[in-house]
Amino acid sequence: GAVVSQHPSWVICKSGTSVKIECRSLDFQATTMFWYRQFPKQSLMLMATSNEGSKATYEQGVEKDKFLINHASLTLSTLTVTSAHPEDSSFYICSARQGTYNEQFFGPGTRLTVL
Amino acid sequence: AQKVTQAQTEISVVEKEDVTLDCVYETRDTTYYLFWYKQPPSGELVFLIRRNSFDEQNEISGRYSWNFQKSTSSFNFTITASQVVDSAVYFCALVGGNTGGFKTIFGAGTRLFVKA
Numbered sequence: 001g002a003v004v005s006q007h008p009s010w011v012i013c014k015s016g017t018s019v020k021i022e023c024r025s026l027d028f029q030a031t032t033m034f035w036y037r038q039f040p041k042q043s044l045m046l047m048a049t050s051n052e053g054s055k056a057t058y059e060q061g062v063e064k065d066k067f068l069i070n071h072a073s074l075t076l077s078t079l080t081v082t083s084a085h086p087e088d089s090s091f092y093i094c095s096a097r098q099g100t101y102n103e104q105f106f107g108p109g110t111r112l113t114v115l
Numbered sequence: 116a117q118k119v120t121q122a123q124t125e126i127s128v129v130e131k132e133d134v135t136l137d138c139v140y141e142t143r144d145t146t147y148y149l150f151w152y153k154q155p156p157s158g159e160l161v162f163l164i165r166r167n168s169f170d171e172q173n174e175i176s177g178r179y180s181w182n183f184q185k186s187t188s189s190f191n192f193t194i195t196a197s198q199v200v201d202s203a204v205y206f207c208a209l210v211g212g213n214t215g216g217f218k219t220i221f222g223a224g225t226r227l228f229v230k231a
Contacts, residue, residue, distance in 0.1 A: 041226075042223075043206065043221050043223045043224050044160075046218065049218065091158065095160075100210075103150055105162065106152075106160035106161075108158060109158045111158075
C-alpha cells in the first residue's frame, strides 16, 4: 500500500509552547488528508479534514485556532498545536486519501506529551 | 445518520482458533464503502480491505475472510487459525455518500488478544 510518513513520532513539550506535526504522502498525491486524535483504548476521533489549497473543515468541538491545519501541497499537511496544555496530550494520527471512496493510508502517529 | 457498531470490545482466543469480529453499520446512502483496518501495538493503522455497497461477494485473503450482508447491514471479519501476530485492535469503517459528507466513520474497535 501507499506510504504516509509522520514527523515527529513523539514529542514532549512544556505547557504553553506550540508543536508542529508533519504528515507526508510519500508515493501518491493525496487529494484529502485527515487528522485524528486517539485516546488510550479508544477509537479515532476525527479532528479535521483538509483538501489541498483550501481551508480545513473542523469537526464540531475542535478549536480551529488551537489546532492549525495547513495543507500546502498534495503531499504535505501540517497540524500545529498552539499553546499546548497537558490536556492536549494524546496520540495524533494523520491519514491521506486519493479520491472520495478510496481507502485511507495512515501515518504512524505522533505521541504528544505536554508537561 | 451514519454509524458503525462493533459490539465486541475485547476478544481473547488461543492460537489456531478461528475468530469473527462483528461490524454493523447504518447509513441512508445507497452508495457507500466499508473498510477494515488493523492497529497493532505499534500504533500505525493498516488497511485490510475495502468493499463497495454493490458488491456483496465474500472475500478471502489468506487466513482473512469477510462476509458482507446488506440485508443485515453487517460486514464481519473472520480470522482463521489465529496467530499471536494477529493481536491488535481492528476497526471497521464506513464512507458514505452525500448524506455522510464522504467522511470516514470508524467503529469503536475490537481488541483481539491471541494467546500462544
